[in-house]
Amino acid sequence: MYNINILGKNTFAFSDIFTNFNYDSTENFDCDLFVTDGFHLVQSGRSEPVLNYEDLKTDKLIIFNYDKCNPIEQELFSSVREFLDGKDIKCLIISLHHILDEKDLPTDFDYLSFDFFVFQVVEHYSKLNDIFDIFRDTLHYLRPKKFLSYNNIPHPHRTRLKEFLTTEDYMDDGWFSFEPRGENGLNIDYISEFGTNHFTQINLGLYLTSYFSILTETIFSGDDIPTVKLTNKVFMTMKAFHPFFMMGQPKTLDYLRKSVFKTFEDFWDEDYDDEFDHEERITKVLNSLGNILGGSCENIHRKIFGNGWNGSANEGEWTKLFNILKHNYLHLPIHAENQKQKVIDKINDFMGKEND
Numbered sequence: 001m002y003n004i005n006i007l008g009k010n011t012f013a014f015s016d017i018f019t020n021f022n023y024d025s026t027e028n029f030d031c032d033l034f035v036t037d038g039f040h041l042v043q044s045g046r047s048e049p050v051l052n053y054e055d056l057k058t059d060k061l062i063i064f065n066y067d068k069c070n071p072i073e074q075e076l077f078s079s080v081r082e083f084l085d086g087k088d089i090k091c092l093i094i095s096l097h098h099i100l101d102e103k104d105l106p107t108d109f110d111y112l113s114f115d116f117f118v119f120q121v122v123e124h125y126s127k128l129n130d131i132f133d134i135f136r137d138t139l140h141y142l143r144p145k146k147f148l149s150y151n152n153i154p155h156p157h158r159t160r161l162k163e164f165l166t167t168e169d170y171m172d173d174g175w176f177s178f179e180p181r182g183e184n185g186l187n188i189d190y191i192s193e194f195g196t197n198h199f200t201q202i203n204l205g206l207y208l209t210s211y212f213s214i215l216t217e218t219i220f221s222g223d224d225i226p227t228v229k230l231t232n233k234v235f236m237t238m239k240a241f242h243p244f245f246m247m248g249q250p251k252t253l254d255y256l257r258k259s260v261f262k263t264f265e266d267f268w269d270e271d272y273d274d275e276f277d278h279e280e281r282i283t284k285v286l287n288s289l290g291n292i293l294g295g296s297c298e299n300i301h302r303k304i305f306g307n308g309w310n311g312s313a314n315e316g317e318w319t320k321l322f323n324i325l326k327h328n329y330l331h332l333p334i335h336a337e338n339q340k341q342k343v344i345d346k347i348n349d350f351m352g353k354e355n356d
Contacts (some may be wrong), residue, residue, distance in 0.1 A: 002351065003028055005057045008035035008042075009049060009055055014064045014354040017340060018229050031060035037067040039093075044113055051083070059088055060351065062338065065095040066116050066289045067199060071224035072097050077106055079237070083097040084109065094343060097227040102224045109137050112346045113227075115259075118336045121235035131241050132326060138208060139305055139318050146176035146293055146300055148206050149214040150233065157220035157247055157282060170293045174214075175206050207240040211300045212264075217248035221278040228255040238328040243267065243304065244323065247285055250276045255353055262324045267304055268292055 003025035006015060014035050015023050034051050041047035076095060084091055091109040098113040105111055119282035128134075151158040162178055164173045178187035181192075187288045189203045207213075228249050234256070236245050243264045246252050253263045253273040263270060268291065272284035292300060306317020 002030040002347070005029040005032045006035065007032060007049075007055055008064075010037070010066070013066050013116070018343065029057040029351075030090065031058050031062055032056045033062045033064060033206060034209050035064045035066065037065070038075070039063055039065050039076040039083075041070060043079045043083060043265050046323075047312075053087070056089070059091045060092075062092045062094065062347065062350070063309050065093065066237075068097070068218055068229055069095060069097065069223050070219050070227075070229070070354040072099075072227055073224045077181060080109060081193045085230070090350070092346065094346075097229045098255055100226040100228065110346070110350055111346065112343065113337065114343055115230055115339045117230060117232040118235045118332060118339060121239055122336045125232075125236060125239055126204065128202070128204065128239060128241075130235065131239075131307045131329065132322075135205075135322060135325070136313055139322075140309055142297055142301060143209050143211055143286055144297070145174050145295060146170075147212055148183055148210040149174060149176050149216065151176070151178045151181065151216055153218075155216070155218070155220065156272050158216045160282055161214065161216060161247060161286070164280075168290065172346070173293060173297075175210055184221070202236060202240050204240060207242045209303060211243070211297070212292075213242045213244040215244050215246050215248065217246070217252065219249055220247060220282070221247065226276070228252050230255075235332060238325075238332055241325045243325065245285060245289055246270075247282070250274065251279060259338075261335070264324065266320070 001022050003018060003022045005025075006023045011023075014033065015021070033054070036042050036047070036051075038047055039051075042050050063080065065076060066077070072095070076093065079093065080093060093106075093109060093111045094114050095111075096114060096116050099105055137328055138252075142223040149161065151162070158178065162176070165176065175188045177186055177188045177190070181185035189206065189242070215237060217229070217233060218231050219229055226249070228251055230252070232247070234244065238261070245268070251273060253270055256263060269284075269288040272281050272288060275281035294302075295303070304321050306320075309316050311317060
């Protein structure tokens with residue numbers, strides 16, 4: 001077990017997941033660990049606390065960056081290089097950005113990507129132990145809404161989605177939030193002064209009364225290195241047993257499939273995921289959405305559940321979608337454990353220890 005000199009803010013973001021390290025030592029440290037929402041922000045004075053050289057107890061530094069750095073080369077990597085310049089410090093960066101091409105990995109320090117938010121969803125979101133039965137018991141009901149889409153901050157691609165839904169007269173066909181805390185925002189479930197768990201619970205009613213989610217990830221464009229960064233949205237949707245469209249970075253669905261999750265190419269066109277031109281990608285995903293939203297709720301129901309059901313709890317066309325949703329739900333804790341072990345193995349390698 002390594003003795004770690006843990007620094008930064010919200011250090012529990014790391015220590016609550018990686019409980020096999022010792023964070024209580026006052027001497028004989030094996031490495032330093034700096035936890036931050038954005039290393040480029042703290043080092044430029046836009047966040048705190050700043051990492052100072054005198055805070056370090058060793059010549060091995062791990063930086064755990066648990067929020068977005070976009071563009072990653074310009075923001076995260078350049079700030080790390082500036083900090084390390086002229087110093088004899090071995091460094092490992094752990095961030096949420098999965099770099100798509102190995103040639104883009106930095107060569108002057110170690111780097112590892114990590115799906116941080118899957119732990120939040122697995123450990124802290126609603127415990128939906130009966131979700132399989134709930135799905136089966138309600139699959140014969142016509143759902144009143146076609147889609148569900150949460151949009152807190154008005155990023156450009158979210159604004160484009162709002163404009164598309166409004167222009168094509170689809171807005172009333174779904175549950176759609178947009179700046180729910182804003183004066184002129186669209187709110188579907190946020191009530192001020194009613195608790196603080198809005199982002200750590202699942203409003204299951206919205207999922208059960210709609211057919212699919214439109215996920216608008218935090219990042220759609222702006223990369224200087226092609227990456228995929230996931231937030232809690234996709235993992236929350238998997239836990240809520242909901243199929244989804246993805247408005248995110250190119251190859252986001254591809255990354256999910258490589259992580260052994262399943263997507264919904266058998267139900268609608270997901271070719272947009274391969275498009276690196278951002279304008280073309282948003283056009284393709286909106287076209288794919290339009291092909292589904294143009295049908296009635298009954299048409300969507302039959303498309304994803306099948307044309308009929310005889311009441312069987314185990315057989316029928318509906319099992320095609322059910323099996324995908326069940327697989328994703330059950331794979332969430334496996335993916336979390338895989339991600340955790342990946343980090344442990346990388347830290348062992350960084351420290352010069354053979355993996356167990």
